[in-house]
Amino acid sequence: MKISRVALYRQLAPETRLQLGLSVTNRTICVLILLASLTAILETEPTLRALSPHLFPILETVFVVLFIGEYLLRLYAIGEEPRYRGVRGRIRYIFSFWALVDLIAILPYFLGFMAQDNAFLVRLFRLLRMLRLARLGRFSQAWSALADALKTRCHELLLSVGVAGLLLLFSSSCLYVVEAAAQPDAFGSVPRALWWSIATLTTVGYGDVTPITAIGKFFAGLTAVAGIGIIAMPTGILAAAFSDAFQKKRVYSGDE
Amino acid sequence: MKISRVALYRQLAPETRLQLGLSVTNRTICVLILLASLTAILETEPTLRALSPHLFPILETVFVVLFIGEYLLRLYAIGEEPRYRGVRGRIRYIFSFWALVDLIAILPYFLGFMAQDNAFLVRLFRLLRMLRLARLGRFSQAWSALADALKTRCHELLLSVGVAGLLLLFSSSCLYVVEAAAQPDAFGSVPRALWWSIATLTTVGYGDVTPITAIGKFFAGLTAVAGIGIIAMPTGILAAAFSDAFQKKRVYSGDE
Amino acid sequence: MKISRVALYRQLAPETRLQLGLSVTNRTICVLILLASLTAILETEPTLRALSPHLFPILETVFVVLFIGEYLLRLYAIGEEPRYRGVRGRIRYIFSFWALVDLIAILPYFLGFMAQDNAFLVRLFRLLRMLRLARLGRFSQAWSALADALKTRCHELLLSVGVAGLLLLFSSSCLYVVEAAAQPDAFGSVPRALWWSIATLTTVGYGDVTPITAIGKFFAGLTAVAGIGIIAMPTGILAAAFSDAFQKKRVYSGDE
């Protein structure tokens, strides 16, 4: 069962099959990435770990072995591209963006052993495993249309973020001035008031911290109303950007 | 009082009266469906059941008898359509989509008796009764315009759901890493942190679970801000899609 | 100081001065309405009533006397319009829409005395006083542009309300099935679960009632995500309607 390097390269590189869609190999890899991420998510739950203590480490080892195999195959097949030919080309490939992302998907497994005693590091390495999902980006040329619409209005979106930031500071400063005396724990400083302020301006509204003085409630009401503007501005900009993008497409494709 | 099968078919099939609107018979059926659903909703309330223990079973029996009558009439009248003629045609009709929906509206009544002792099954069969509302779909050709606008932008909407899903995983993973030590019950695993994360990203913000550490609050603030984007993106896409649909209509109808 | 009936009519009827804006008399009446409403709002606060027990009844009497004077002057001046001339015309005027609204602004004062002992009726008559704000509608021809945009998309907006209603019923039924056993008080019937469901679908999220079982949280998460659609659909429809209205205006005014 000998597979030529050309055939392997065509199976692994999504750029070579633009009209054909993802190859069988790459589809399998996508499913593997999703399964590995799901395993990493479920492994964090202690009640599931308790059910079968050996299942998750075994699954993780299987996934890592498969990803190492994929990594080595890619390293071999990439020789088809002229700029990655030879030993120096391979080293250049290893430091290319997607190859590094592939490496990051493998490394946490080995680092995991170093962090056995430190609960925080164990959690951090589990989080790194979930970054494997970023590998899916290699296979998706789909969302460029959406990203383009965002990019053309980047300036306006940043500006609305800036306006939101100033409103955030202003409302938390106001609440700090009027509520600090009544609730020093929640509003005793501007950084503390920011927690309430961000929950209100984004209309999340946890309710763990709320003003209790009449004047504090008055400013809180103004903040909540301003929050509608904070939501309306980026939404309006995005709606206009998408509308623009869809219309341009219609005009160019001669649909009208 | 003999009614021909043709007249009956015209009364029952909404497709035959596109310009005339719903027939008197079908309007009566719509009202019956709404009343039966309202009865099913109110029956779940124990205080109302206690008021008159026999009212709801009697009403339910009346509705089911009427729906069975309607079902049999439809089965008889459908013979007007060539492809549903004869015994084999009738069997084919029974397994057609809307006939199955009609059957689902009747069956829970008979299944209900099997579940007398199991409180969960009783509740489940009551829920099935509410699915009768789906039967209204047979009579509505109205919302196709809205559905079309959704369908043309299906790709972009799915993509924004994907982006939302990744943000959801990322924010719950971050909170798991930084808050698990302080609140193991609420943030002790990624699936647990997902509950907080979904409430924050959708800006619902119940407040039953909130981060208490400073670093947790920082990541929570970022999540809340990202939530605005999560709302702004589908809203923007839908606004652009509707704007497109309304304009196309204006252009085709020569309004401009 | 004799004022002719024509001059009085011109002062009181906003339709006669379309280009000139509101007359001095009508502006004074608008300010009076706002002041009377503010008084009615503040009067409900017991701590303010305690400060000066006689101030609010006196203010209320002053406002009612002024409104009665205005009512009688309008009744006299309306004779300038041919269809309201004579005694029969005046009776026809009394039963016209805005004259009834004017009457409703006066009547609660006299009804108030009947409800001295019943706290609920006292509150209800205070609410009726606030309906005086509706009288401002007589003076505003401004918001017709906004109302027109709403009206042209009335069908789509109603449809999205219908979709929201079905989602509301469906999500509360699901939560009733899975959560009733764990929390009979909050989810023991579909009507009870509706309270949670409406707070979640509108992304208000009080947090006074939240699911506690894992399966309940799963359906709650789906409901919260559906809530984004519930907000996005009317927003998108309105955005498209306004965009349409603004563009039509530009086209007709030859701005482009």
Added chain:
Amino acid sequence: MKISRVALYRQLAPETRLQLGLSVTNRTICVLILLASLTAILETEPTLRALSPHLFPILETVFVVLFIGEYLLRLYAIGEEPRYRGVRGRIRYIFSFWALVDLIAILPYFLGFMAQDNAFLVRLFRLLRMLRLARLGRFSQAWSALADALKTRCHELLLSVGVAGLLLLFSSSCLYVVEAAAQPDAFGSVPRALWWSIATLTTVGYGDVTPITAIGKFFAGLTAVAGIGIIAMPTGILAAAFSDAFQKKRVYSGDE
């Protein structure tokens, strides 16, 4: 190291370098303003003040000395503009808008000493320090495009604020009528009910106050649904305004 007044003026006045962007001097000033604001924010946190009691006063003094220096340099360099020449011109400059803003950025430092004993005044002067951020407005000609889009739809936006205000009053009056008996503390007057009403209509939903009677919950549900409209209307207007502005730009720039 002698710098001519012309060169200094060119460094300080952003209007003179429209195509070149901000000068090195003005960029440094922007960074200084951001640092001074950050310091003012962090200084409010008692735990940070406790870490090094002398750091914040020293930093504040350094910033104020630098801002005074900048103020004097601006006062000297402004002589390049004909209308601010001579002593009378300088006095006119001192009372110009941006010069007053610059002064407000300096004064709180000196006023701060007067308020040593009054905790509220101390907090108020700290808030004034944060107003320094307003000085950044002098350097930004960027957000005029966004402001223009807002201005052209100012009328519609004000109208939607008016509609929101009426809904706010109406919903809080309703809740006052039906819930005052059950919860006199939270709904005992219209102003008290306003706090709940604003949190619900803006979909913030703290949950510190929620109706408990069935009829109260019914009106609360209606309010929550109305809240979607309150968010949808300004969002729709803004989306249409931005869409209009972007299209006008495309038409004028001949992109289509």
